Amino acid sequence: MPPLAHDDIKAATDRIAGRVRPVAVVPTGPGETAEGRVPPGRQVFLALEFMQHTGSFKARGAQNFLQAHRDAGTLPDVGVTIASGGNAGLACAWAARQQGVPATVFLPANAPAVKVARLRSYGAEVRLVGTEYAEAQAACAEFAAATGALASHAYDHPLIAAGAGTLLEEIRARVPGLDTVVVAVGGGGLYAGVATAARHHGIRTVPVEPLHCRALGAAVEAGRPVDVTVDSVAADSLGARRATALALHAARQDGARPLTVPDDGIVRARQELWDHHRLAVEHAAATAYAAVLPSPDTGESLVEGERIAVVLCGANTDPGDLTGQSRTS
Incomplete structure (x- = not known):
């Protein structure tokens, strides 16, 4: 399978024009202080792709x-x-x-x-x-x-990955001077597409995985796709046992090493999005957002002053467990 190219993203953009919802992108903005909030100095934008048809990218x-x-x-x-x-x-x-x-x-x-x-x-x-x-x-x-x-395939096909990559073109148009885009990774279709489009425009892509669903991280370490164990609160969306060759190629091109977040960090990030932004997303989307919150595992990988877009990739979830735990009135 040949690696994904920006021409594939361009062809997909033309092919699906008018058939999908353009992504909305919003700044996190200032707000009340709370444990775990985005640190000062980071300009973070949320790409609300969970509003896409069917509830995900x-x-x-x-x-x-x-x-x-x-x-x-x-x-x-x-x-x-x-x-x-x-x-x-x-x-x-x-x-x-x-x-x-x-x-x-x-x-x-x-x-x-x-x-x-x-x-x-x-x-x-x-x-x-x-x-x-x-x-x-x-x-x-x-x-x-x-x-x-x-x-078809959930993620391991050039047409699937190229379609996902069209998201980056829209985010870039909405955030002038974008430095970095953060995406959650399961099998790697979203990452492969977004990273291919981002590289063309000189934008960095940061892949984020649950600590116990490390298909891409394991592939980077092994130099080839390998099977991993799957055990995470986000496994229903990010629980691929093996990352794609397309995703591994994209990581090699960028010199990227995926960030990892533990399940408790994912759960906190999901609750944070509800408490402070009233966004009910699934754990996969919260996995990406967890990477911009203070954490000993991820904090040094995102640079102060960067303009960062976080892809909130899906919201096919039961919001009942959010409203029941909300810390705000």
């Missing part, structure tokens, strides 16, 4: 993937199939419905109920298999081979 890649196959005449009438922790399946089902073809989505049996319900609302056939993404992926591959359905 995945709509971009799914739209690019299916439209490219439609344009090429390779979108079969039997439809498309995908394995997912939830968000990629939602995006695939949404895009398939727009294209008028069926979608069959394989999920781990422990996928959040809110995601399963939304998948069915898009008309997808949902099949629950195993307890990890890798098991759902194996079942999906068998289904595609047996039926002739077009096999």
Whole structure:
């Protein structure tokens, strides 16, 4: 598989124009003092990509993937199939419905109920298999081979990654002088796309992983994609057992070493976004935000005075556990 190029991002931008919601970007701004807040001297902007169709950035890649196959005449009438922790399946089902073809989505049996319900609302056939993404992926591959359905992927495909990379072009247009963009990493589709677009414009990309879902970090250390254990509060979105070659190539190009945040830091960051910004996001989005909060693991990697955009990538979550714990009235 050839590495992703900026021309791939440009083609995706043209292909999905008018088919996705442009991202809103807002400054964090000054506010009341609270433990864990963004340190003074950091200009932090929040890219509200959780407001995208289907509730996550995945709509971009799914739209690019299916439209490219439609344009090429390779979108079969039997439809498309995908394995997912939830968000990629939602995006695939949404895009398939727009294209008028069926979608069959394989999920781990422990996928959040809110995601399963939304998948069915898009008309997808949902099949629950195993307890990890890798098991759902194996079942999906068998289904595609047996039926002739077009096999999509949650993150490991150039069209999926290129679609995700269109997000950076929009963020850059909204934040003049942007220095750094911070993204959460699971399998690495978002990171590969954003980093490819960012590098073209001289912008740094900082990948962030849960401490116990280190697929990209392990690949960087090993020099190749390797399997890792998956155990995190954010595993439903970031629980890929192995990072993609596209993501590893992007990290090598940038000399990037992913930051890691522990689960308690992710939970605090998610609560922070609710308490001080009234943003209800999933743990994957909070993983990126945790990197800009004070932490002995991440604090030295972001430079004072930088203009930093944090991608809040998804919000397919149950907000009940936020409102129940809120520290503000």
